[in-house]
Amino acid sequence: MTRALVLASAISFAVVLVSPAERLTAQDDRSAIPRTSDGKPDFSGVWQTLGAADYDLEPHGTRKDAPPGLGIVDGGAIPYQPAALVQRHKNFAARATADPRSKCFTLGTPRGIYGGEPLQIFQRPRDLTLVYQFGHPVRTIHTNGTRHPEGTLDFWLGDSRGTWEGDTLMVDVTQFNGETWLDRSGNFHSDALHVVERWSFLDRNTISYAATLEDPKVYTRPWTLRVLLYRHREPGFQLIENYCYTLDYDEFYPVPGGGSHE
């Protein structure tokens, strides 16, 4: 290697501050990701996943009620304890009516991320606010150094506390209820669920999301799922509030008068 090339490499390394392997993929230019005024990655925007994860996290062929999917679980299968696997099969058999999604209940964490409808992230130094279109619930990821509340709580989306490790947002999520499923096929968890999320930019319009799930009542070991979130870039795109849990009783609330007075 010539002295000039060595020098050029050193300068390049120092300026870009990325590994040579990463420099090879110019489209993944991490210096170009959006950042907040305090220098953190800025995840503000409207995001949505693609794919069939919400139909079934595990690899599956096509079914009448599900498109095929490669699966998003590391290693392919969720490591259920034997009794939990039996429950999972029962859930699968009853999925058409037993999936809490069918009642538009809040999807939970991580299901809200890949649940199929867009979500909007609002970001401040102290927290990130996630508004999910489906059911329109709100999740706050606190990034202000606070800890989980003491005691036993049972939130649909869990209690989220985040820290930054470089450009990756690490989120510890606890205090779950046991009401939510992980997908439409009956994969599930208990109220002992503990989730660790990792949020990072793949490029400025794509978030790489990973969640490690630990649940001593249901799984034999922690396991990880991974999805990408794509930024909605359509001009004028916005969330449309979707309080779909009201659909079962919307019919009982016609606008009084029904126009007959006109």
Add this chain to the structure above:
Amino acid sequence: MNRRVSALGSGLWALAGFRLVALGAALWLGPATAFAQGPASFRERTVPLIASGEWTGARLADGQPDVQGHWSNTIGNHNNFTDPQGGGPDEEQPRARGARADRAPSRVSDPPSGEVPFQPWARAKAAEFAAHLSNPTRPEFVEPLARCAPAGPTKSFMWHGYEIRQYPGYVLFLFDSGTRIVRLDDSPHLAASIKLWNGDSRGYWEGNTLVVEVANNNSKARLARTGEFASEKVQIKERYIFDPKGDRFTYEAVYTDPTVFTRPFTVTIPNKRITLDTPQDGWNNVTFRANRPGTDPIIEAWERVCVENNGPHGDVAAAAP
């Protein structure tokens, strides 16, 4: 549904007789009537005048007046629209509450009579709802908020305390039941065929006042348990007038709907900031001290998800034929 009472950091909830229902901190008090007026610590009988004008308080980096934080109305819940401290229509034996002048004024600030300027047929419809609230002989008489439906743009300010968060281009309202994302731009509203519980909001700042136009209302949420309502054709123009000191604001909403009312009318609701020093009462103040040992205490709100209500009015719904 699971009704496990959670072990909270503060015992105040239990002392006050509140139940934390497992539906993600949907808060209910039994019996419902004890909730009706809100706790005395936050309750006021007057509506402070806050003038529209310049904003002289703190600003965010994008120039918006900084009004972020936790807030609550100061005159009571949605039991009674025009007599906010007069008790709801479902009281079997109304309590003595003294002279009308000793209670907070009507939320209808214009016309001066304090009455909603209903067309006769509409006034009769509202009265019919009120008369059936405690005996809902038809499903439509079950108040939709009791089923976790969002309260709608105005009634949301007549319910539990709520939070305002601000971002470049946005103001967020996080209510106990429902969320509003107010876009601060001049983009068009959603197509008129889309009707929403909380409508579609566009806003802008005018000095100390956030002006919001709310379109696409489905108008299914009654304005109060006394049955007041508008139609899908309603146009709602809100003005949030903030005191530059940052501790209060006035919510004003002008309702225009010629299909229901004889003239536009104005709703006025006073609001006060919730701070670390505000007593935790479970109604106005639904915040908690964040778990941050060794540093200055701060307050935060917890998840508020309501998807299958099992509170008092919901129980009525479940029992109804």
